[in-house]
Amino acid sequence: MERISQRYGPFFEPTDWLETKYKRERPNNAPRPLVLNTGTIADAAGSGYVELGKTKVIVAVYGPRPPIRARAGVENAMSGRITCEVVKSSFCYYSCESAKIPSRGFSEEERLLSIRLIRVFEPIVILDKYPKNSIDLFVVLLEDDGSAMAAMTLATSLALADASIELLSLVSSATVAVSTKHEYLVDPDRIESENAVGLITVSLPLHAAQLCEIQHNGKLSVEDWLSTVQLAVEVAQTIGNSISQFLLQESKNKETYPLSS
Amino acid sequence: MDKQKTQDASVFVRSFEQQEATLAPSVAKSSQFVAPGDDILSQENVVRGHGTMVQGTRLTSTVAGLVERVNKLVAVLPIRARYSAEVGDVVVGRIRDVVSRRWKVDVNSRQDAVLLLSAVNLPGGVQRRRTYEDELKMREFYDQDDLISAEVQELKQDGLIMLHTRSLKYGKLENGIFISVTAQLVKRSKKHFHHLPCGIDIILGNNGYVWIYIDETTAYAEDEEERTFPEKKKSAKSNIDQTLSAIRIRNSIYILDLYFLSIQPETIMLIYEQTIQKEIPVQHMLRPDIMNDIYRRVMNTKEM
Amino acid sequence: MFAVSKAERSYLLETVETGTRLDGRSLYEYRPISLQVGVLPSASGSSRLRLGETEVLVGVKVEVGETAESSTENVHIYFTVECSGSASADFLGREAENWSSELQKALESAYSAASVFDDERLKLVPGKFCWVFKVDILVLDTGGNMLDAIGMATRTALSTTLIPRVNIQQSEGTFELEIDDNPSACDNLKVEGAPIFLTFSLIGSHFVLDPSVQEETCSRGRLSVAVDANGDICYVCSFGLLDAVELARLLTIMKKTGKVLLDRLDECVRNGNSS
C-alpha cells in the first residue's frame, strides 16, 4: 500500500529530446518492478491492482450476477458472458494528448481495449459454469507508461482469481519491443514503445503451451517475429510464476487471519 | 501447380452479366409479361388472383412476372419473392425463438411461422397431454437456431403460418449442410424428401431452404450387422467420400440458384454428373469461370 | 446475426476434421475473388472487391494538406470503414462501431508499419505540406473475413490512385503549390510495399484460411496477419487459445499464400488497366 502513495513526475520533455538522451536504466531482458495487490476494492467480488514500473492498473470484478442490460434474442443463455469497461484516468494522458480526452462516453481506444480484454478472458473463464450470468470487469488505467495491455491483463487475472471465478488457468502477459537498433526490450516503457520498430504483446495461460492473444504492431521479418514472441512468452511465464506465488501467499495469509484474531 | 491449387484471384465482372452472354434469348413468349401497374389483357368476368388488382376499370398487375390463366382465374406470380405458404407445403425452418408453448420459426416468409407445442410429437405416445414439464423442456426438443423440417398445417387470416411436425419424417435436422435458395426455384411437388442416386438425401423445402444430409438409417439398412453398431463401424474413408458428395451436391444447388435454374433432383444430378464427368474437384466448383463453363455445358446438352 | 444450429456446427467441425470445408474448399484456400478497379470516376482511386459473399467498395481521395513542423512524412493516410445500411443490419447497437474501429485500427497499424510511401516523387515541402490520402471503405455485404477483403481492396484502390504533379514555387520563405489539373500529368502511386491481411479462424483444432460467416460463427479464435510482398509481418492480431507451436507453421503458409495473392491482385489490376 505504501507504494501506491508514491508519486511519479510525468514527462513534459519533448519527444525528440528523449529520443537522443533517453537511456534504459535496466538490462534489456529485465521487466520493470512489479507490484501486485488484491482486494483493493472492498465492494467488488474481486479486485486486482498491478504496477508495472509507472504503469498502474486497477481492476474490479463484479459477478457472476444476472446481466444488468440483457441483450435480446441473440444471447446463448447456456453459458455466461463477460462484459468489460476500460477507462483511462483523465490524468493518464500525457501533455500532448491531453486535448484528446473525450467529453463523454468511451473513447475509441478504451472500447478497443475492452474488446481485447474480453477476448483474452473468454476462453479462460469457464463460462459454462455461469449460465445466464454475466461477469463484469471494470478496469481503470491510472497511469500509462507503456505495456498497459499487459498490466491490464495481469490485473484482471488477479481480480478474477480474487473473485474465485473458475478459470482454466491464470493468465500472464508481457510486452516486448524491438528497438531501432534491433535490440529486444522486455517490458518497454512509453518512450521505448513509441520508438520501437516492432511491439508485441502476448497473453497466455500459465499451465498450457497455448497463447490467448497476440498483438503486434510494426514491421518484422517472420524469423524475428517468432523469436520476439518466444522471448515474450518466456517473460510472461516468469511474470506468471510471480503472480501465482503472490496469490498463494495471499491465500495463506487469509487462512491464518481468523486464527490470529 | 501448388499455386494453382491454393490460390485463385481470378477476375470476372458480374456473374449475371456473363450469364447474359451465354444464354440464348430464344424464349417462346407464351404468356404476357407484366410489371407492377401494367394492364393485364383479359376478357370480361375473370376472377382475379394473386398479384393482380383492379384500378378503376383496369385490371393491373402488382408484381413483375408472367400472367397465368387457369380457366377464369388470372394471376401473376412474381419471379422472385419471399416464400408464400400453402397448406401442405413441406418447409425447412430455423427456430428463431422459444416462447410460451410455441416456437417461432424462420421460414423465409413474410413473418415467422409458429410451431405450437401441441403440434409436435412428444416422446412416449403420440396423443399424450402436454404437461407443464413439457413446456419447460421445450428447448430440449428444439432449441434456438435449430433447423427443423415441418409441414404447413394451416394459414391464419392475417397470413400467419402454422406448422406441425406430427410425422416421423419431420423434426430436427442433423448431420448435414444447409443452403438457402430462391423459393420460386423449388416447384411444389408430391415429394420433397429425395434420396439422390449418389447416396445423399436432400429435403427441398418449398420455402427455398434446402437440407442436404446423409441418412444413416437408409445407409445401414442394407447391412443388418452394421446396423446394430452405428457410428463406430463407420469407416473413415466412406465417411469422407460421403461428405465430399454432400458438398458437391451443395455446390451444385448453389450453381443452380446462381443461374436461376429450376431446382429439382434431376437438375441437381445433372450439374453433379457434369462436374464428375469433367473431373472438376469439389473445391473448384464455385470458381466463376468453372461455374460458367458448367452452365454452358449443361445448356448445350439440353439443346441436343 | 448469423444463426448456426448445434447440428450444423458439429457437422462443420467433423468436416473440417477431414480436411475439407462445407463449400468444398481445402483448409488453406481463399474463396474466389472478383475485382473491379476505377469504379468511382470522382475518386482519385477506387476498387470494388468481392470475396465470396463479402463485398467492399473503396474510394481514395488525394489532397495536399499541411503538416506539423516536426513531421518528416510525405504522406498522411486516414482510413474510415463504414457499413452500408444493408450490411449494418447484421449488427446490434455498438457492435458495428467497435467492429469498424477495429478494422480501421488494423489498417492504420499495418500501413504505418509497412512504410508504403517511401517514394521520392511524393515529396512536397517537408515539415510544411504533405499528401493526405483519405481511404474510405464502404462495406456493401458482410460475408465473413472482412479484414482480408478490405485489405486487398484498399491495396488495389491505392495502386490505381493517380497523384497529380505539383509545382512548388518558393518565394521569401513561403511556398506556392500549383497542382496540375491535367489528368494525363498524373503519376501512378507505387504500392509495392502495401500489405494485405490474411486471416485464419480456429475451428475445432484446425485453422482455416479465409473463414466464411458460418465458419466465423463457429470459430474459437482468430489469427490475422498483415504481410507485405517481402513476406515481412506488419501487423498481427490473434485471440482465442491457439497452440504456440502452430504459429511457425501458420506463418509459413501465410507468407507463401500472401505472395501468391499479391501477385494475382497485381496481375489482375494490370490486366484491368490494359483492357
Add this chain to the structure above:
Amino acid sequence: MPREELISPDGLRTDGRRPLEVRKITCRMGILPRADGSCHLEMGNTIVLATVYGPRELSLRPSSSGIIRCEYSMATFASTDRRRRGKKSDRNSVEIASSIKKTFESVLLTDLFPNSRVDIFIQVLQADGGERSAAINAVSIAMVNAGIPMKDLIVSCSAGYMENTTVMDLNNIETIVREPQLTIAIYAHSEKVAMAHLESKASFEIFENLMAVAKNGCMQVFDVLHSSIEKYSLRLVASRDSISTMGSRA
C-alpha cells in the same frame, strides 16, 4: 459557375444534352444475393445502390398493415468534396429517407403483409445531381426485384428552370444554381403524383411548366426502367423454364 455557360447558344447543356433529354440510365437488379431485392442504378454519373429486405418479421407489437423503414446514406467518397456526411443522422439524409418512405407507403400494398416490415437501404455511391430521383427509381426497381406487390411502378425525375429554359434531369452543376428546381415521383400508369419537392420559389406558370417537363422526364425514365425489368425478368424465366422442361424429360 457563370450562368451563361449552363446552356450553350446551340441549346445544349454542359454535358451535351438537349434540355428535354434525360441522362443515360443503366440498372442492374439482384446484385446482392443476400438481400430480397437490390438494384444498382446509374443516372449519368449519379450512382445509387438500393437494397430491400422483406417483408419480414416485425419484432414489435402487431400492426394491421406492413411497416416500411427507410435509411438513406451517402458514401463519404460520393461527392467531389469529401465531407464526413452521409451518416444516417444527417439532417438531409433523414429528410430524404422519410420522403422516400412516405412515397412507397402509398404505393406498396401493405395490407397484404400485416405484422411484417420492409426495410429499404439506399446508398449513394456517387452524387452528381438528382440523387433523390435516382434513389426513388432504384428503390422502385429493388421492390420489383424483391417481388413486393405494388399498385404501380413509381418513377421519378427532376426538372429545373434556368436561363429562360426548362430542362429535365439536372446534373450537379445545374443543381448548384439558385433557380427553381422540382423533383417529382409519379405513378407510371395513372400518372398520379406521389411526391413533389420544390426548391427555390417559382411562379405559377413556371411551376406548371416544370411539372410538365418533369412528368415527361418520368415517362422517359419509365421506358428505360420498364424495359430493363422486362429484360431481366424474361431472362430469369427463360433460365428457369429451360432446364425444368429438360428435367421432366430426363
